[in-house]
Amino acid sequence: MMIVCANSKGGVGKSTLATHLAVWLFDQGFQTALLDTDKQRSSSQWIVEAEPKITIRVADTPEECLKSVQGLVSSHDFVIGDAPGGLEDLSRTLFILADLAIFPISPSILDVRSVAGATTVLRYAQGINGGRPDGRLVLNKMKTRDTISQELKVGAPQLGLQVAQHVVRDLQAYRDAAQQGTVVGRFGRKGSHAAADLDGLFRELVGDAVTNKQNVRRQNVENG
Ligand SMILES: Nc1ncnc2c1ncn2[C@@H]1O[C@H](COP(=O)(O)OP(=O)(O)O)[C@@H](O)[C@H]1O
Ligand SMILES: [Mg+2]
Numbered sequence: 001m002m003i004v005c006a007n008s009k010g011g012v013g014k015s016t017l018a019t020h021l022a023v024w025l026f027d028q029g030f031q032t033a034l035l036d037t038d039k040q041r042s043s044s045q046w047i048v049e050a051e052p053k054i055t056i057r058v059a060d061t062p063e064e065c066l067k068s069v070q071g072l073v074s075s076h077d078f079v080i081g082d083a084p085g086g087l088e089d090l091s092r093t094l095f096i097l098a099d100l101a102i103f104p105i106s107p108s109i110l111d112v113r114s115v116a117g118a119t120t121v122l123r124y125a126q127g128i129n130g131g132r133p134d135g136r137l138v139l140n141k142m143k144t145r146d147t148i149s150q151e152l153k154v155g156a157p158q159l160g161l162q163v164a165q166h167v168v169r170d171l172q173a174y175r176d177a178a179q180q181g182t183v184v185g186r187f188g189r190k191g192s193h194a195a196a197d198l199d200g201l202f203r204e205l206v207g208d209a210v211t212n213k214q215n216v217r218r219q220n221v222e223n224g
Pocket of ligand 1: 009010011012013014015016017042085140141142168169170171172174175178
């Protein structure tokens with residue numbers, strides 16, 4: 001399964017979600033790969049430190065991207081693509097190759113405006129691919145008592161993309177974990193609130209795929 005984290009905006013949490021999703025799937029025993037297509041290389045550098053057993057590839061052109069994904073999907077259960085900030089060729093290629101597109105947005109008017117562009121590119125990929133990839137908006141950096149966060153939660157369903165029910169709170173643990181080269185799920189008590197948010201979100205987004213793959217694996221073991 002190929003999953004891409006994308007948005008036209010930078011700083012919304014693409015690399016944070018891509019890195020955490022890759023490690024979360026790896027920790028459940030899956031062969032996992034990360035394809036970093038952002039020139040800043042945030043997620044690939046982070047994964048090297050956090051979990052060196054995850055396969056890492058980088059790609060700077062649509063052609064490299066296609067080649068990497070084709071090579072990775074046959075040998076891995078999950079391939080996570082981290083897109084650059086922007087919806088140009090590289091992101092479009094990732095969308096066309098993906099089964100699921102995750103769009104993080106944070107509570108800011110600029111992020112809300114970015115959803116229209118993301119929806120257009122998603123529909124383009126779906127038109128080419130007969131409905132694939134599935135798209136989900138993920139509300140990230142949400143603050144409990146913040147007016148914009150509450151407005152975003154109420155208004156998000158009208159933005160034209162299906163919204164994940166689980167939101168991700170704005171928590172210092174994400175920044176601290178990144179600085180220490182780890183992820184919130186491996187950060188002990190300091191990361192426990194953040195890890196709980198992500199556990200709920202990832203189960204919602206890929207729980208069915210995880211269960212299917214676990215069943216296939218169990219059957220293969222039973223059949224010798
Ligand atoms: N839920 C969150 N709570 C707090 N900080 C966050 C959260 N998600 C991301 N961040 C921080 O926001 C910044 C941008 O995140 P990043 O994942 O690099 O975004 P992008 O890849 O979209 O540019 C980073 O400093 C990251 O640690
Ligand atoms: Mg990034």
